[in-house]
Amino acid sequence: MTIRHLKLAEAADGVAEEDQRTTAIVQDMLQDIRSRGEDAVCMYAEKFDNWSGDFVLSEEKLATLIESVPQSVKDDIDFAHRQIRRFAEAQRDSLTSFEIETEPGVVLGQRVLPIDAAGCYVPGGRYAHAASALMSVATAKAAGVKHITACSPPRGDSINPAVAYAMHVAGADRILEMGGVHAVASMAFGLFGGREADILVGPGNAFVAEAKRLLFGQVGIDVFAGPTESAVIADHTADPMTIAVDLVSQAEHGPNSPVWLFTTSEEVARRVIELVPLVGNDMPNAEVIHAAWRDYGEVILCDTREEVVQISDQYACEHLQVLCEDLEWWKQNLGNYGSLFLGEGSTVTHGDKCSGTNHILPTKRAGRYSGGLNVHKFMKVLTTQQLSAEANLKFSAIGSRISRTEGMEGHARACDWRLTKYFPEQDWDFPVYAQKRY
Ligand SMILES: NC(=O)c1ccc[n+]([C@@H]2O[C@H](COP(=O)([O-])OP(=O)(O)OC[C@H]3O[C@@H](n4cnc5c(N)ncnc54)[C@H](O)[C@@H]3O)[C@@H](O)[C@H]2O)c1
Numbered sequence: 001m002t003i004r005h006l007k008l009a010e011a012a013d014g015v016a017e018e019d020q021r022t023t024a025i026v027q028d029m030l031q032d033i034r035s036r037g038e039d040a041v042c043m044y045a046e047k048f049d050n051w052s053g054d055f056v057l058s059e060e061k062l063a064t065l066i067e068s069v070p071q072s073v074k075d076d077i078d079f080a081h082r083q084i085r086r087f088a089e090a091q092r093d094s095l096t097s098f099e100i101e102t103e104p105g106v107v108l109g110q111r112v113l114p115i116d117a118a119g120c121y122v123p124g125g126r127y128a129h130a131a132s133a134l135m136s137v138a139t140a141k142a143a144g145v146k147h148i149t150a151c152s153p154p155r156g157d158s159i160n161p162a163v164a165y166a167m168h169v170a171g172a173d174r175i176l177e178m179g180g181v182h183a184v185a186s187m188a189f190g191l192f193g194g195r196e197a198d199i200l201v202g203p204g205n206a207f208v209a210e211a212k213r214l215l216f217g218q219v220g221i222d223v224f225a226g227p228t229e230s231a232v233i234a235d236h237t238a239d240p241m242t243i244a245v246d247l248v249s250q251a252e253h254g255p256n257s258p259v260w261l262f263t264t265s266e267e268v269a270r271r272v273i274e275l276v277p278l279v280g281n282d283m284p285n286a287e288v289i290h291a292a293w294r295d296y297g298e299v300i301l302c303d304t305r306e307e308v309v310q311i312s313d314q315y316a317c318e319h320l321q322v323l324c325e326d327l328e329w330w331k332q333n334l335g336n337y338g339s340l341f342l343g344e345g346s347t348v349t350h351g352d353k354c355s356g357t358n359h360i361l362p363t364k365r366a367g368r369y370s371g372g373l374n375v376h377k378f379m380k381v382l383t384t385q386q387l388s389a390e391a392n393l394k395f396s397a398i399g400s401r402i403s404r405t406e407g408m409e410g411h412a413r414a415c416d417w418r419l420t421k422y423f424p425e426q427d428w429d430f431p432v433y434a435q436k437r438y
């Protein structure tokens with residue numbers, strides 16, 4: 001393979017150490033919250049978010065916040081909410097409960113049940129992520145989750161009003177004005193009068209994502225959804241300006257948000273390298289964009305589209321845009337990503353805000369083994385079985401023999417007991433233990 005790195009990420013060497021520092025900080029915080037509970041949370045809220053108010057958002061305060069949201073903002077959030085809820089319901093209806101009789105008297109089934117309690121983290125450090133509230137809460141609601149707590153970091157006197165509105169219309173039962181590791185821990189441990197979450201979902205910065213990862217096991221999580229990443233795949237037909245605008249759009253997430261270009265066209269690559277800083281200059285948050293591009297931005301030139309697929313699957317980027325000829329070929333051949341955006345008409349902003357697919361997506365190469373948040377993450381597939389006495393003639397005989405082959409006498413006798421109970425007159429051509437009746 002003859003790939004060339006036309007632009008390297010300047011921060012590449014320090015990333016592993018930074019991840020280790022984050023893990024150590026988050027481990028200490030979780031341990032402290034485990035032992036000191038709400039007192040520790042109050043301390044972190046004061047330290048990181050300058051917050052010493054109540055955490056549970058009251059009905060009255062929620063009403064005041066909603067009142068302060070302009071009607072035009074409510075209309076847009078309502079539109080996005082309908083799209084997201086509709087897509088989640090379509091997903092839900094393709095996974096169903098069923099029962100089948102595989103042999104006479106053997107009924108096997110699956111029941112698809114919602115998880116009972118979800119904790120939805122809505123980021124709020126740098127931006128007011130109203131759409132993220134819809135993504136997690138509306139999807140949990142579509143799944144049928146009964147107890148939904150949503151949280152977001154307060155800024156000034158409250159969480160952002162549009163975020164509060166989005167949480168409310170999507171169906172949150174309880175809102176915490178709290179963010180960061182301590183909010184994740186509060187939902188997991190059921191602090192401040194809430195239920196212990198059965199699953200924690202939602203994106204967040206490196207600390208939030210690491211907290212969820214460390215709590216996994218005690219609770220379920222959706223996916224490792226840390227700092228945003230975006231990649232564009234482009235051939236010679238792509239418009240460099242469109243690529244630059246789209247890379248800048250996702251670099252604005254934070255100074256550690258990587259944006260990558262994988263291309264077969266050196267001309268397109270060189271033009272994009274010129275354009276990104278110019279497009280970024282014109283933005284209110286130019287500093288963040290320049291840092292992300294300088295430290296994490298990469299441009300990789302490949303000879304063939306097959307090589308591009310190989311590189312792209314290796315990066316397993318959260319968002320992947322394809323600006324090339326023959327989109328169907330790319331759709332069939334790309335295998336690792338969080339969400340795919342095909343053609344110039346589709347920008348990541350559509351998925352981020354309002355098209356309806358979920359924007360809570362895998363980062364740090366988690367796209368190799370998982371998709372993003374979807375309605376199934378809030379649902380459990382539970383199996384059931386009911387065997388008649390007659391069905392035991394076959395199934396207990398086989399179960400007993402397999403158990404003894406494996407050296408598991410207790411398992412074998414559970415079957416033998418049924419054979420001798422239901423078929424006392426039968427002669428067996430294999431050893432069957434006649435259990436004493438006590
Ligand atoms: N992968 C996805 O699906 C996805 C989607 C949307 C957003 N995102 C990402 O979410 C992130 C949002 O980050 P944000 O910072 O704006 O909001 P955030 O709410 O995730 O984090 C802010 C909180 O982090 C805590 N914090 C800050 N510094 C800390 C420290 N040194 N130690 C411990 N805790 C600390 C504070 O409590 C603060 O309120 C971005 O990185 C964005 O790219 C990802």
Ligand SMILES: N[C@H](CO)Cc1c[nH]c[nH+]1
Pocket residue numbers: 129131132227228229250318348352353359360361
């Ligand atoms: N691109 C983000 C997912 O990494 C989601 C988002 C929300 N708002 C803006 N962007």
Ligand SMILES: [Zn+2]
Pocket residue numbers: 228249250253348352
């Ligand atoms: Zn985004």
